[in-house]
Amino acid sequence: MRTPIIAGNWKMHKTVAEAVELATGVRNAVTDVVGVDVVLCPPFTALAALKDVLAGSNVGLGAQNMHFAEQGAFTGEVSPLMLKELCQYVILGHSERRQFFCETDEGVNKKIKVALEHGLRPIVCVGENLAQNEAGETTAFVGGQVKAAFDGLSAEEAAVVIVAYEPIWAIGTGKTADPATANTIIAQSIRGTLAEMYGDDVAQKVRVQYGGSVKPGNVDAFMAQPDIDGALVGGASLSVENFLPLVKAGQ
């Protein structure tokens, strides 16, 4: 059985003081929660403070991006060595990074390998845009992203990667994918591709989240799907009130 994982991607929200307040609220609200992994991904600036807030709790911590080099002349970037001191997870290849910061499949693949070498657990985002969706290209496009992301990974490495299926047109729009359709895409394009690359055993081990306008009112329909193992949540992760029901739905 795959343990569900509910992760909050705070994107570029929350000062350090605000992040400490929210993370403290989440930590205190989920003390009794078992059977679901809860992860908060604040901006880089808040990671050190949240490491302390979440120490000894049942809430994990993740970054939203990472450079592939351990150190060097890369102004403005943050390395795996820096992150592994602070957190356990790292979101890689989010569509906003691909769209606005020129991230490529090759770059994402390189970062995944480096994250794994350093013991950071990648949450790898894939998903089609509206034009691709309307043109019926989703299955092939998402399958291609998965193939590129996992290129060169061993079966052992592949099994610990978390994949988030986030249709771009559903992010921050209030529109969600139909849960059954999202499940089919995950089963075919994500698990299907992993099965081709590594066999069924690995394909069934990898945890796959849905992301895109997940809210307390719609989360149950996603969690009821057999191939959806949790959610990667933007807007609704920015308050305890909205995030807590999502964690509970993961149980």
Ligand code: 13P
């Ligand atoms: P929303 O939940 O705000 O749609 O964001 C989803 C997302 O991009 C999480 O990574």
